[in-house]
Amino acid sequence: MPNNVDTPTEEALANNPVHVDHLLLDGELAAENAWCVSYDAANLPEQRPAFVPLALWQANKQDEELAPLLLSDTELTAELAAELNPLPAVAIDFPSFTDGRGYSLARLLRERFEYAGEVRAVGDVLVDQLDYMRRCGFNAMALRDDQHPEDALRLLNSFSVRYQTDVEERRALFERRLTTSE
């Protein structure tokens, strides 16, 4: 398989579980972020509520204070989507802000599998990515610790125009132009 895996670094595991203060939720700064993110694939964290790696969540479904963390290399099959669909929240990991796989995962969850719960971006989440994340279906973004929440609010909606369809806009601009102009 030519695709590389999303494995947490030793440094990340040393700081596990991760908790960040600033969470954007449905376009606003959340009063608090209760959830931590645990990258340890073998052991459950002590803190709750927690996003934990998919397989660990699958093995501990009875714990309602756990939710799945999808690493960026997750292959989102129909079976997996069916398993996720009833859940209130799913996290998608950005191991590095340059790893763009999470955008595809979020779109697939929303558009193909019509997942309606929270889709949260976690990991290397920067304010300059939020506009694209929102369009791909993330409604929650846990900002990397050094990011300024006021920047996040300002940059969440950087554009009033879009050419493509996305999770929010179901008509491409070429289609909308036909009905608005001429």
Next chain:
Amino acid sequence: MYRYDIHDQTLVDERVAQFRDQMDRYLAGRLGEEEFRPLRLQNGLYIQRHAPMLRIAIPYGMLASYQLRSLADITRRYDRGYGHFTTRQNLQLNWPAQEDVPDILAELAKVQMHAIQTSGNCIRNTTSDQFAGIANDEVEDPRPWCELIRQWSTLHPEFAYLPRKFKIAVTGAAKDRAAIQVHDIGLRLWRNEEGELRVKVLAGGGLGRTPMIAEVVREDLPWQHLLTYLEACVRVYNQFGRRDNKFKARIKILVKALGIEEYRRRVDEEWAHLKDGPQTLNQAAVDAAKRHFPEPERRPVAESAIADFERLRTENRSFARFVTNNVTDHKVPGYKAVTLSLKRREHAPGDVTADQMDAVADLADRYSFSEIRVTHEQNLVLSDVPVDEIEALWNELEALGMANPTVGTLNDIICCPGGDYCSLANAVSIPIAQALQERFEDLDFLYDLGPLDLNISGCMNACGHHHVGHIGILGVDKKGEEFYQISIGGNSTDDVSLGKILGPSFFRQDVPEVVEKVLQVYVAERHEDEHFLDTYRRIGLKPFKERVYAK
């Protein structure tokens, strides 16, 4: 020529505001170097060897005269009064101040231009045939399709952080002038027996350090599905392309690793969900795009004027040379496309001064409906010149130093900026081009050699497309010293091939001599009128190798 409406204008204006905000945060130390990098790259801003470099998008190579004037103005105010046209039909400024870039982008937005996605790991400027819309052999004008692709790919929310850069080229002609087989995605528009427009989709071509020829993903995609199919192709790449090694991250490596059948299977599986979805094109949307590219109001050219033009060709040897090499047939009788050579010894290949830009804009206004095209061979084209005005245009081009009658010859060198400017380069490339142009400036000799592509790259990133030059030159670094590897037999058109390396690399000063030896073998071995590439294909590498490395 595509004209922005309020949507396009708003988008580029908002993009300028976004980048200004990012630059402000960067300069204030609130945005780190590493985090700023992809943001500036996706706005065309590189940090270069001596200064930042700004790459301005010229979508599928089309420029209006007012835009070229604005570019001239920008190079005077923000740079050193010249620009460099690239092999991807863009324009690079070599000396802008980093903090001025938001202002430059704002100036560009005023003339419906931008630098969006001219760099970075995203979908880049779509390139096409410089003779689009006027070529004799055209099945379908690719420009409206390129524009639809431009819009689809611009600020695509899912594909801004691909494993690596992603380049799409489109041709709608029988002869491929867009090098579609060496792009990440190559598209060929064609018509089936029923006359219906189809798209042949190629994937996995590319140059760089692992050059590969693209393979066919789909032979006969109905045009309605172009965007959904592209979305499937890129989504599979986004998910499965390698991200652990940037030298193995291009789609060509994925296609090679999976095999074309498996890549196709995954794309089709993905596409099954996207097909007939909201990005499916319809006739009205395509017609709207096509209305941006109307036939210009060409005046009728009298038969007698055409006859006069042909007679002048026989009477005036210099004019005949210019016409043979720099003038291309047009689908409309009485009209021709004229290529303005940007290859002169005094300048790097593709370089144009601000004054020349202004002058070319004036020529475009007077001779060719105010439009200019940029070619991937780094020249400019006036696409609609009536034959009875070609002589006058030729005289004006002579005065400008742009009538060098060597388009398509050995002297029409494709060349990257190289070590003089680029921080990636292993070696200089412009001085090599200049040395070769100096050595081979005798026009009779050049014409006798016939069509010959000589391409130079200053490093294995291959911006100068050396792999597909009939003669390719690659700068390599060996223990801090510049050497040059020479390959022959590459070609970027329909019968595409990658050049084969002659052998051990050469010192810089020996390059002209080596090229001369290669040419001597060709001249000695060729059959009557046989082109360099054909001779090479017939006799192979060995005779060239023996001559060049003879003790």
